[in-house]
Structure formats: structure tokens, C-alpha cells
Amino acid sequence: MTDLDDAIFDLILTETYRPGQKLNELELAARFGVSRTPIRDALRRLASSGVVTVEHNKGARVTQYSREDVAALYSARALMESHAARLAAATVDDDAVDALRRSAEDMHEKVVASASVADIAAANNEFHALVLSHCPNARLRDLVGSLVKPIVVSRNFRNYTPDEMRRSAMHHLDIVDALSRRDEDWVEAAMRSHIRFGYHRAIAQ
Incomplete structure (x- = not known):
């Protein structure tokens, strides 16, 4: 933008x-x-x-998103983005893992420093986009991209407690650890768990 x-x-x-x-x-x-x-x-x-x-x-x-809209977006993301991450695990090389780790650490540092929600959300979106970029299935990349609504994610972050924000940032580091080991099952489970965490926070509002 x-x-x-x-x-x-x-x-x-x-x-x-x-x-x-x-x-x-x-x-x-x-x-x-x-x-x-x-x-x-x-x-x-x-x-x-x-x-x-x-x-x-x-x-x-x-754009006005209803609670049902938000729940549907997160549910679909949990299914498709976790599979995209699984496919990415088979393609990432060491340089890609290093870039992903820097991205995850950048968000974690912003959370620890109590940066603005906009800056944290931007770092979050950057990390997810970077993971998705390594998915070899272009159609799946497009489908997942259509489900990631920056305003929905950012509004959800505004309602996170500091502890929830830290947990979300740590999830990214867990995903990178799984990718570094090219463990497809772990990557898929870690990404799904991370998005489901966001889902439950979103529908609690």
C-alpha cells in the first residue's frame, strides 16, 4: 500500500x-x-x-463484517492456510527460513516494545504473506490471499491483551521452528493452531 x-x-x-x-x-x-x-x-x-x-x-x-463473516473467514483460513504452510515446508531452503525467522522476530520485538497495533498487524501480515509465498500451489496462494482481510486481522489485534499478543508472536516463532525442520505435520498443526487462536479471540468480541 x-x-x-x-x-x-x-x-x-x-x-x-x-x-x-x-x-x-x-x-x-x-x-x-x-x-x-x-x-x-x-x-x-x-x-x-x-x-x-x-x-x-x-x-x-x-466494509462492515458481521461476527458470522469473521468466523467464516478465520475457519476457512485455518483449513487452507495451514495446508499452504504444509506445502511450503517442502520447498523452503535455509535462506528462506532465515528470512522467515527475521520476520517472526521483528513482530516479536514490536510486541515486546508495545508498538502500535497498526505496526504489529503489518508485521503479522508480512510474516503470513512470506510463508504463503513459499507455497508451490499458485491457486491455493490466491485462495488464501483472498481470505486474509487486513482490516479484520487489525481490528482483532486491537482486542488482544498484552499476553495474547505475545502468544500470537510466539506462534510465529514456533511455525519457523517447524519449517526449519521441514516437518510438514508440525508446520500444518502449528499454523492451524495459530489461526484458530485468532478465530476464538475474534468471535469472543
């Missing part, structure tokens, strides 16, 4: 604009000191990841 995308995303994450609320292009343009064109482009990019919904002749609104 661009800096403008990130700035609008942050307004949505902090609920300056709440789920279902209309996003006024002129208002956003004035806020950021730009024309409507880059605002419109940013909203289209955010729509592609499910952050906003753009309707013809109606403009953009913050």
Missing part, C-alpha cells in the same frame, strides 16, 4: 470512520491536501483487500 493508503487505513482502524460509514472523497482530499484522484485510487486499492466497499454511483464505505 502507498502512504496515502496507509493513512486512510489508519483512520478506519482507529474508527475515525466506522464500519458501514461513507467515505467522502472531498473530505479525505482536504484532510490530506491532495486532489480527489489519488483518494479515489487509494480507495480502489483498499477495496481490493476488503477494507472498503466501492459501489457504482454510490462511492465508498468502510
